[in-house]
Amino acid sequence: MPNTVFTKPLHVLALILMAVMTFAISACQPTDSNQADSASSTDWSCQSHTAPFAYSACHIQSDLLTDERYSLQLFWQSSDSSTPLLTFDNLLNILPSPQSLKFAMNAGMYNENYAPIGYTVIKSEEIRALNLKEGGGNFHLLPNGVLWWDKSGKVQITESNALAKQLKDGSAQPWYATQSGPMLVINDAIHPQFNPDSSSAKIRNGIGVCSDGSLQFVNSEAPVTFYHFAALFKDELKCPNALFLDGGIASALYAPTIDKHDKKEMGVMIGLVENKD
Incomplete structure (x- = not known):
C-alpha cells in the first residue's frame, strides 16, 4: 500500500x-519550408479595421521591394496600349502566368477618358508631364504630390513643386510615378487646408510612406473627412507623408485575402505583384 x-x-x-x-x-x-513561406507573408498583408472608422489597409514592409520576387507596379492600358484596362478583372487577365496580383487599388486621378491628369511614369516612360497648374477640385487643393519609386524599389511621396526641382537637377529618376492631390500629410503635418470640424465625409483612399519605411495603402469603408483620414495616417499609422488618391466612386480595392474585389472602373492602377518563377 x-x-x-x-x-x-x-x-x-x-x-x-x-x-x-x-x-x-x-x-x-x-521550421519546414511551408512554415517558412507562411512566415514570409508578414512582409505584406491586408487587414480590415473598425476604428477610428471602418477601413481596409494593405501594408508592405520597407525591404520587400528589394526582393526580386516582388514588385510594385502601375498599370493603365492593355498590352497593345490601345485602351485603358479600367478594371481589376482586366488587369488580372493580362498578367503573365508566372505572376500573381497580391493586392491593388486605383492610383492617380483621371479624366473622362480614364487618362491620368497628373504626372505619370510607367517603366521610366513619361505618360503625362508633371501638372503644376492651379485649378478646382481635390487634385488642385495644394499642395498636391507624387507617389514615385526608382528602379531599386525605394518608394517616396514628394510634394509636386519639390519633385519638379529634383527632376530638373536629376536627383529624382522615377521608374514609376503617379500624381494626385491633395497631400494628406506633409512632413508629419496634416494638410493646412483641412478643417477638423468639416462635415464633408466621403469614401476615400490613399497611401502613406511611414516612419519605418513601410507603405500603407488605405481604403475607407465608411465616409470620412479629409482631416480624419489624414489623422489616421499621421497618428495611427505613423506615416509622415501621405497622399490622397481619390474618393467616392473612384475608390477601389482588390485584396483577395480579405475578400475585397471592387468592380469599379478607373484609370491608372497600382498593385503588388509576385513573380513565382
Missing part, C-alpha cells in the same frame, strides 16, 4: 517532464 501511494505520482511526474523536454527540443528545430 505505501509503495502504491508514492510510485504513481512519481510516474506521472516523469511523464510530464518528458513531455516538457520534447516540446522544448522541437521548438528549437528549424
